[in-house]
Amino acid sequence: MTGTTNTAAAPANVSGVEPANGTHPAVADLIARSNRLGADKRNTNYAGGNTSAKGTATDPVTGEPVELLWVKGSGGDLGTLAESGLAVLRLDRMRAMVNTYPGVEREDEMVAAFDYCLHGKGGAAPSIDTAMHGLVDAAHVDHLHPDSGIAIATAADGEALTAKIFGSKVAWVPWRRPGFQLGLDIAAIKENNPEAIGTILGGHGITAWGDTSEEAEANSLWIIETAEAYINAHGRTRPFGAELPGYAALSDAERKAKAAALAPTIRGLASTDKAAVGHFSDDSAVLEFLASVEHPRLGALGTSCPDHFLRTKVKPLILDLPADASVEASIARLKELHTEYRTDYAAYYQRNAVADSPAMRGADPAIVLIPGVGMFSYGANKQTARVAGEFYLNAINVMRGAESLSTYAPIDEAEKFRIEYWALEEAKLARLPKAKSHASRIALVTGAASGIGKAIATRLAAEGACVVIADLNLDAAQAVAQELGGPDVAIGIRADVTDESAVQGAVDAAVLAFGGLDLVVNNAGLSISKPLLETSEKDWDLQHNVMAKGSFLVSKAAAKVLIEQDMGGDIIYISSKNSVFAGPNNIAYSATKADQAHQVRLLAAELGEYGVRVNGINPDGVVRGSGIFAGGWGAKRAAVYGVDEEKLGEYYAQRTLLKREVLPENVANAAAVLTSAELSHTTGLHIPVDAGVAAAFLR
Structure with a gap:
């Protein structure tokens, strides 16, 4: 009951009649x-x-x-x-x-x-x-x-x-x-x-x-x-064969910890040809597959359905070490396997390419499997990466069914190549819209549930980045993430930047959600406006713990990921005009802003060899939408300057050279430009976003 002839009956059957109006x-x-x-x-x-x-x-x-x-x-x-x-x-x-x-x-x-x-x-x-x-x-x-x-x-x-x-x-x-x-x-x-x-x-x-x-x-x-x-x-009860000793799933906590530790390395390897966003899954079907003796054979056979291998590539990269292998040993072996994978993929291309085949698109894996831990999948954006993982899960289910009844026998390599490098598929790829400026980039923004942080997160997401909204207020952070498009675009997490373990948890959340990290914005802050004699030691410590220490902790944790990925990256500090301008009744706030400003210079000098750019933004008078001003800072500054609090934005505007009020979106614009390819050769810079305050000009 097969048909391969070049004939067909005229399709006469139709359904329904045309409506008077509306949908047929x-x-x-x-x-x-x-x-x-x-x-x-x-x-x-x-x-x-x-x-x-x-x-x-x-x-x-x-x-x-x-x-x-x-x-x-x-x-x-x-x-x-x-x-x-x-x-x-x-x-x-x-x-x-x-x-x-x-x-x-x-x-x-x-x-x-x-x-x-x-x-x-x-x-x-x-x-x-x-x-x-x-x-x-x-x-x-x-x-x-x-x-x-x-x-x-x-x-x-x-x-x-x-x-x-x-x-x-x-x-x-x-x-x-x-x-x-x-x-x-x-x-x-x-x-x-x-x-x-x-x-x-x-x-x-x-x-x-x-x-x-x-x-x-x-x-x-x-x-x-x-x-x-x-x-x-x-079907057979164990279609993937007996359990492979040492390859059983780790506990949930151990899986997450090892995945977070390996994620930067794997993402860097998977982005050798082109930057990719990642997705992690420890679905039980994946863990069962990797714990079984037949998984190396089946993995090497690759997927079969055209939709599957167009998303997952012809086969995955599989770490050939047991679940309890150390992170260090796993990283070393993954790098070796990646080199072998690229060589093997190039050979596959050369074996099957013909004169009019499209150029090889890249030799990095789209699926990386870690026994005992789970699956990393990669794509141009989070949705593509997530769907690639879902497709490989489909492929595992297909292999299970085929092996239950018979032997898994996917289409042969030549046919896979004809699909993967099909001229029609190439034309479809050519029709895709041009990538946005921050496509495939992963950003962590602290204090991002309101004000400047929210504006920056919103702008980065609009430019194609995946964004982690980190804030003390978890509900507000999650609400912002939902506004930006949900988990394929942004996630909201609670993060106390004064707590080193909480900061590490925020960075781990970023790499587990999106595969890695490219861009960090140190924005979390608060402000205490008091004269010297009224500023307590507690005030001083709180101010410095949140901004000076907090920025240090976030930058340190992020730098480990950026260095391990070997993809460069950006660290942005939202400092202040006050870092260079001396004003009254502001000792704790201005001193910590000066600390942040110098961290920019120090880290730019230290991280440059890894391709990491570190720059700062010095806003001033950002009143509208600001959590700091709404929290009492506005009233105190208004009292210092002798104006009504609701007029404070106008007051700040009139003292500037441009006579313009500074909005959170203006700061977000600067962050987007500083982290774009247009300023790829700029580091150690502070950009004023203050509408022109001559006394704060950088010298």
């Missing part, structure tokens, strides 16, 4: 079905698979009925699919493509031809799987990547298992790269096997269909659940 009922059904299927990761991976519906609408040009195909467009995700994510094509023109198809050697040309089948304006770009949906004679078609289905698809005897598990209801399709010919193959199966409700696509996934949206969804779920039930009922 076939589209409404399609969106609802897609969202339900995509919400359950047992059905398909993030952004994987596609769904479609056919229906009749009125051509606005001719006034005549026209049969249309609505299909999930390139790059969309079923779980969040909306109507704007659909490509809309005329079926009559798609059918006509069968007659002009030049054959499998030139099938990529058909993707460009889809553009000439589009109906109306807008909509998503048609994906490579569009032919599968348009040519199959069914009103509704689903193509999904369920772990249970791919387990059958990657089993060495997948064809026999398909017949045994599903009978005549599901056909086997030998591996074929996604494209027009695959669409023809499945269309022929549907035509020649009227009892079939779908297919198992060798090495890839499943396809199912129905005359209604409900029937297509039911058929998809029946295939997935039947495969899952068969694996559970007939």
Whole structure:
């Protein structure tokens, strides 16, 4: 029950009629079905698979009925699919493509031809799987990547298992790269096997269909659940083999500690060619896999489903040391393995590249597995890194299912290369928007729940950075992180910068959340405004503990990560105009700001050899949104200057050369510029952001 011919029945089945206004009922059904299927990761991976519906609408040009195909467009995700994510094509023109198809050697040309089948304006770009949906004679078609289905698809005897598990209801399709010919193959199966409700696509996934949206969804779920039930009922109890002595999972606390210690090294290695953001997972399935005797063999075989290895690369880097290996030994071995991995990947590229292959994109691993600890995954941003890890977890589940029933047998290396270095994939990458100035950078901002810190965190996130919002007020920090986009963009943590263990905990949280650290902003502060004779020892110590000592502790903990990563980095101190300007009734605050300012110079001199830039910003009179001013500092300064507190910002503005009030966003602008590539050769600098205070000019 396979089809490989270059013919297909004209897809006549359509669903629904055109509404008087609003969304077409076939589209409404399609969106609802897609969202339900995509919400359950047992059905398909993030952004994987596609769904479609056919229906009749009125051509606005001719006034005549026209049969249309609505299909999930390139790059969309079923779980969040909306109507704007659909490509809309005329079926009559798609059918006509069968007659002009030049054959499998030139099938990529058909993707460009889809553009000439589009109906109306807008909509998503048609994906490579569009032919599968348009040519199959069914009103509704689903193509999904369920772990249970791919387990059958990657089993060495997948064809026999398909017949045994599903009978005549599901056909086997030998591996074929996604494209027009695959669409023809499945269309022929549907035509020649009227009892079939779908297919198992060798090495890839499943396809199912129905005359209604409900029937297509039911058929998809029946295939997935039947495969899952068969694996559970007939599979071996230890598909990955016996437990490997010494490779069992460490305790939760030990895993987190070792992961935090290894993360900077691993991220630096994974960023040799291009900076990457990381994600850490100690999912029980990963730990079980790494504790089993067969994990080296299976890991070396790599993934199979095209969506999997496009995200995870053809195979992971696996540390070949037991769980209790020391951090030092693990780091040394990881560096050796990384060198071997890069050599091996370059050889893979050279073995398979042809004259018109795209250039090698990079030889670093996207997945790094540490026995007893877990999995690090990497990508251009946090979401990409997280999804890569989810995809490798899918791959582990696939291997478990295939090994339970048979032997895991993914598609061969040459086919993997054809997918990874596909010209169509290269074109998709070329269409990605230009990276923002701080893309792939990870920032830790102290005192970031309000005022200047919040403004800096907001600006850095807007420029593409991942941001750790560190503040004494955990609820406020978490609220800011949620405002910025949630855990794929920012996390909120409680951090007392006067406590060395708390500071280390904040840095560990950053590296576990995003893989490492690139940029630190020492912003946490408070202010005590008193004349000398009223300033107590307690006042002095508190002021210096928070800002002078706190900045020292944060910089020290961060520098360890920056040095180990070997990727350079930035440390920014939010100092003050008061660090160089002597004002009345301000001994404790101004003295500690001067301390911070000199830390900038000292650390710039010390950390320059590691590519770490250290710079400062000297704001003044930042009243609006300021936690310090709201906490009583504003009232005290207003009393010193003899003005109403609500007029303090205006007072500060009028004493400047530019007569402008300084806002938190102005300081954030300076932080963004100082940490951008445009000032890559600048360190040890203090930038005034005070609207011009001549007495504070740097000399």
